[in-house]
Amino acid sequence: MDSKKMRRELEARLTGKDKLITYDREKDQLRIESTLLGKGITVSIPGVIAKWQIEQEKAIDEIVYYVEEGLRAMTDPVQLKDHEKKIFPVIRSGSFPTEAAEGNPFLIDEHTAETKIYYAYDMGNTYRLIDKQIMEKEGWEASRIKEIALFNARSLSTPLKEDQVAGNIFYFLNTNDGYDASRIVNKGFLNEIEKRITGTMVLAVPHQDVLIIADIRNDKGYDVLAQMAMSFFANGRVPITALSFLYEAGELEPIFILGKNK
Known part of the structure; x- marks a missing residue:
């Protein structure tokens, strides 16, 4: 599958009423906009x-679904009042855009050197990042949104799957609710897990739909975690970072792991 064929496939799947599709040859990107709003999504x-090389048609199905739901979220109204339970934090890479395409800045908090915290309004199958325009329209202060979002993050379930590799223990949180990586801001949850750890506690949020917590007990554990994080990062719908984080004294510190073994 080359770029030309993929472009044609996506255009055929996404073409429809009230949509404008443009192609940026230099960046090799498709821009799908709602002609009603003048807003859109870049792919x-x-x-x-x-992703197609690994998942074949599933990769195309996912991106089409992501675009369609994203455009729908842009047209549906956001009402914060009486919908406080729909406000959540979401983790994004440090390089993620700080504003919408039309120049409207998102509500953002610093998190680590590799990640930032954005705030989202849940719309069921997708969510919309909260921006300055929404805040002004609703008359809400940033501090109020952040407080509610972090409270809601603490209410999210935290089911963990456990795996042991080469004497190390790895915990995986993957509920596919769109906020798996967001659990990393729940310090109460992290502190509870820390009590189980007998080695070094290291975390990874390679994409938005997974949180990995590792109990590293030997050098091999670092290699395994580095390979896991890179694999998840390469295959995630919304990649965040392939780096991992030490968790010490309630703080996250990005670390670079140079994998030696495959």
Whole structure:
């Protein structure tokens, strides 16, 4: 599958009423906009091809679903009052855009050197990042949104799957509710897990739909975690970072793990 064929496939699947599709040849990106709003979503074609090589048609189905739901979220109204339970924090990479395409800044908090916290309004199958325009329309202060979002993050379930590799223990949180990586802001949850750890506690949020917590007990554990994080990062719908984080004294510190073994 080359770029030209993937572009044609996506255009055929996404073409429809009230949509405008444009192609940026230099960046190899498709821009799908709602003609009603003048807002849209940009898709990196090389990124879709990389996923297609692993998942085939499933990769195209996912990106089409993501775009369609994203456009729908833009047209549906956001009402914060009386819908406080729909407000959540979401983790994004440090390089993620700080504003919408039309120049409207998102509500953002610093998190680590590799990640930032954005705030979202849950719309069922998708969510919309809260921006300055929404805040002004609703008359809400940033501090109120952040407080509610962090409270809601603490209410999210935290089911963990456990795996042991080479004498190390790995815990995986993957509920596919869109906020798996968001659990990393729940310090109460992290502190409870820390009590189980007998080695070094290291976390990873390679994409938005997974949180990995590792009990590293030997050097091999670092290699395993590095490979896991890179694999998840390459295949995630919304990649965050392939780096991992030490968790010490309630703080996260990004670390670079140079994998030696495969």
